[in-house]
Amino acid sequence: MLGKTDKSAVGFVVAALIFFFIGGLLTTVVPPLVDKSWSQPFxxxxxxxxxxxxxxxxxxxxxxxxxxxxxxxxxxxxxxxxxxxxxxxxxxxxxxxxxxxxxxxxxxxxxxxxxxxxxxxxxxxxxxxxxxxxxxxxxxxxxxxxxxxxxxxxxxxxxxxxxxxxxxxxxxxxxxxxxxxxxxxxxxx
Amino acid sequence: MPAPAHVSALPYGGPGSVSPVESIHEDTTAKWFMLSAISYFFVVGIVALTIAAKFVWPQLLGTVSVLTYGRLRPLHVNGMLFGWLLAADMGLAYYFVPRLCGVKLWSEKLGVATAIIWNIIVLGAVVMLPMGLNKGWEYAELPSVLSALVVVAWVCFGINVFATVATRKYEQMYVSLWYTMGTILWTTFVYATGNIAVFFTTGVNQANLNWMYVHNAVGLIFTPIGLAIAYYFIPKASSTPLYSHKLSMVGFWALAFVYVWTGAHHMLHGPISQWLQTIAITFSLMLLIPVWTVVYNFFATMRGQWYQLRENVPLKFLMSGVVFYLLTCFQGPMHSLRSVNAIVSKTDWIPGHAHMALLGCFSFFAIAGCFYTIPRLFRTELHSIPLANWSFWFFMIGGLGFFVTLWLGGFWQGWQWNNPSIPFIDTVRALKPVWTVRFFSGILMFLGITTFLYNIWATVIDSQGKARSAAAVVNA
Amino acid sequence: MHDYVYPSIFLAYFMFFIFLVGGIFFLVKSLRHGYWGKNSEDPKYRMLADDEQEMTTRKASEVEG
Missing domain, CATH: 1.10.760.10 (Cytochrome c-like domain)
Incomplete structure (x- = not known):
């Protein structure tokens, strides 16, 4: 199965996007939800x-x-x-x-x-x-x-x-x- | 397949560069992208030199609003990023993707259309940015009309590359293809974050998105496409197989996972949550993993082949680019440490660092790619190898002068800022000599650009002349 | 301003851990499946071949066919 890992372009697209979105979502979408002070006027x-x-x-x-x-x-x-x-x-x-x-x-x-x-x-x-x-x-x-x-x-x-x-x-x-x-x-x- | 006997190293510009047989590749798109990119390199180089001069003579052109520093700087940044570097990188991708897949480019027409859109974007930026039409986010200054066109062009580029990959002859893909496809996928989202999502947010939230974009414009656009180029041209230019395909995969997936987390390190000590800063620092340090695997792979490839650097101009650019990559990517994680950041952040060290990444590393890769491909694309030899050597040393000495003086000056500036008893204006005056050296280093780099441009265009024009005389011989 | 410095450090450790486990998992799996073998290094030799010439012959054969 793993022999296919660097042969499958579709598998590549899926994996590359998953890797990207883990970090992407956790550092851009999550922080303002956790930290209300970002949107609360002083x-x-x-x-x-x-x-x-x-x-x-x-x-x-x-x-x-x-x-x-x-x-x-x-x-x-x-x-x-x-x-x-x-x-x-x-x-x-x-x-x-x-x-x-x-x-x-x-x-x-x-x-x-x-x-x-x-x-x-x-x-x-x-x-x-x-x-x-x-x-x-x-x-x-x-x-x-x-x-x-x-x-x-x-x-x-x-x-x-x-x-x-x-x-x-x-x-x-x-x-x-x-x-x-x-x-x-x-x-x- | 057994390892082939070592392919004899052809000296640069030797018989290998003249292909006697007809090629299946049309390469019209690659030619368009590369030649326009090189021309913009020169035009924007003039802007770069002008803004460097303004630090030495602040009154220079000061009463003309369209030529003031705040209007020309975005033109310099966007012109170099999109007009030169990304366009050259895309041109090179249009060259090596079909060759690595063993098939023709999926659609040469779509490719040429993409090149035309790209030229419209760059020319639009040259007009609109000095007019003050600036969205106000770093690296995302282009007015929305133009950034929409960037998205269109990018999608066309992506379709062409993915369709070519889908029709490939060889099932197993070389690492340059991985990096190119990764660039296309990630850039789509990174660019959308920096140019669209920011409109729906404000304040710190927006800044966080903006810096996710700024960081990943370098980390997930210029790094992977630059590495794709290096992975293709280092083995090609030295006629030496890459040290390890597997190691290149480790580096690729580590980059895919780690890079996107680090945007908040642009706001260390700033008004953004400490925990987010901590995460950004952790992942910034993890960047050392993908970087060192890549650099090791290149150095190990060159084992026993270093003598080639004496004669081989593209290889000179490539391997110095690798050294600059190593240095930049060591600096980056170190800057993200809170203690170091307190000194260097927001000083002139940072332009020194940024220019080493984008000029010293990724532009060197792109220049090497142009020197390697242009003679092959036009079925001729490079106009002048000695002149190409001159370009290299102009870039190298100018670049080092630029980087090193800005690091020294920036570090010094940072120490001064941390001593509040020194008035701010004294820290500005202290940097005058640094900025003067930077300007003269800029002249050297500009000479590098000029000789590079001349060499490439002379090669193209020579080839047209040769084609005509060859046709005349046939007809006679 | 409420802050989450310690949870963030734990998250970072957790990600390190996942990375490590994933790395070991795939290393073992690739050894078992024979991926870590010789032919997985093929692409790096193939990319050096003078593809222009090779494809010209392929084009010729296509014409014949």
Missing amino acids: ENHDPAKGPTGKLVPLNAQQLQGRAIYVREGCWYCHTQQTRTLLADTKRSGWKGVDSPISTPDEFVYDSPHMFGTKRTGPDLSRVGGKYDTQWHRTHFRNPRDLTPGSVMPPFPWIVDNPDEFNALVAYIQTLGRCKDWRPDNDYER
């Missing part, structure tokens, strides 16, 4: 359990900004995840306050997800509220005016289009804000 009103806040879907302007973020490929160089590494919580932190780590419940409404795989520029998972609109305007026009040594491309066609620029900034200001992590609520606008 909501916490008890300061004892960590940062409070509530995840709300983006409004129309913020969604437009997000589409621009996708279109321009910002996500190729900026990740949106504060990982469970001490250095990440320090780097995403600000003015001496460490950032909370990113959890699945903060991203429930994201599509396409923007976690990213490469960090050429800094992580943006908690960038919301760190810089004001004027800072972003100058920075998008030429990043090197504010941070000498930056390799970020300039985006004059966005700055010159108030509609797009405001939408993009509106989106950026939402990043990481569902967790109310600043102690004095000292967010920039």
Whole structure:
């Protein structure tokens, strides 16, 4: 019988698909069924359990900004995840306050997800509220005016289009804000 | 069948490459796929060089929206993956599948139609991606119109290969056929996961599907089709039988089982369940099994035959590809360890690793396949063997310069990131010299591509000239 | 966030175990059935043959037939 194993194309197709689907189903379909936190929007009103806040879907302007973020490929160089590494919580932190780590419940409404795989520029998972609109305007026009040594491309066609620029900034200001992590609520606008 | 006396090793470009007899194979599809793939390799190579230059001179072309980094990077990635590598791999499969089955390709017409669809996809990507029409998932950037066409072309490719296998003359199948059929089956589901299923999910769930696709685009598309090519051309180019058919089967089934589990290792330490990360790590380490069986098989095949590497250009590409495969696939499992991942993840090490897999290994295999098959397809000899040697050394030195500097730079960057007292911008400035070396290595690789393209096209044009003069002799 | 780190490790061990048992099972079975014999290595020699020439003769014989 086994002499046939490398002679039967039909047997091959069946075996190859079974092998594939064991791992395929267990790692893609099963996890969201087991881990409800993947689909449960973040909501916490008890300061004892960590940062409070509530995840709300983006409004129309913020969604437009997000589409621009996708279109321009910002996500190729900026990740949106504060990982469970001490250095990440320090780097995403600000003015001496460490950032909370990113959890699945903060991203429930994201599509396409923007976690990213490469960090050429800094992580943006908690960038919301760190810089004001004027800072972003100058920075998008030429990043090197504010941070000498930056390799970020300039985006004059966005700055010159108030509609797009405001939408993009509106989106950026939402990043990481569902967790109310600043102690004095000292967010920039 | 007793083992035949060792087939005398023909030097590359020797009499073996000129078939004096008429062949039953038309190979029109293989020619179409390979020649267009090689041309896209050159075109997208220009894009690759441009984005490498942007790291050194960030202002370069910076005010033109369609030429900005975020628009050109998806063109570079998709152009190289689909325009060059997968197209070349498919062309080579159209070459060796009928030969291994001992019959003609099932439908040459369907094959040519597939090639036309594929060219439409790539040209569409060249126009649409710089316009910012980007779905927003890595490796799945192509707009839905184009990814639907990819599915159509893939199904046509699958029908042609499976129908050829179904009519095969030899019952027992050589390992390259296994890998090719595996690629076709798995890719269908992997591609559907990454390009269709993601639309119905959000957040972490979607990211998990996306990374299942990203990982398996390499692990279950480029790896098996690349290995099919290596399993075919290493014995062919060296005229040496493979070390072991059985061992190749062990490697194949281990790959079939293990690869698909590892997608979540792209999110280690990230916002995804720890248990899923653990599973991905376990299976990433198990990848060492299929990899080492394959590499051992190739090295054992070359036992006593290493001297052939001096003269034989396709074999040079193939065996260096195998070494790069071993290195890449040692790095991969090591990256998935939490401690190593905390340093290298998301740094410039990763492009170094990814380029070693797709350029150093699988593109080397495809280049070797093109150098081996094109002269045979056009019944002529390679235009210039010295020039092919130059291509090899351009790719080799450029590639090593690229990989090694990015590893060193990426590791250094990772250490710096883990020390939060260093401002982020200083870790960017620290990499400037690395990116400069990367750009100049890119120039070398681009010279490799250019000489490769010239050599192949000159071979094709030579053969047309020879055919005409031969016809003139007959007529006279 | 509820987590399942230990069950996941057990699952991984379990898969290792299945893999091992399956591997041994098929090894023993293939030895018994004689699959681990000499002719199972045929394809690697056949693929080296100059198929173009062989098939030309086959084509000629088909024409005759």
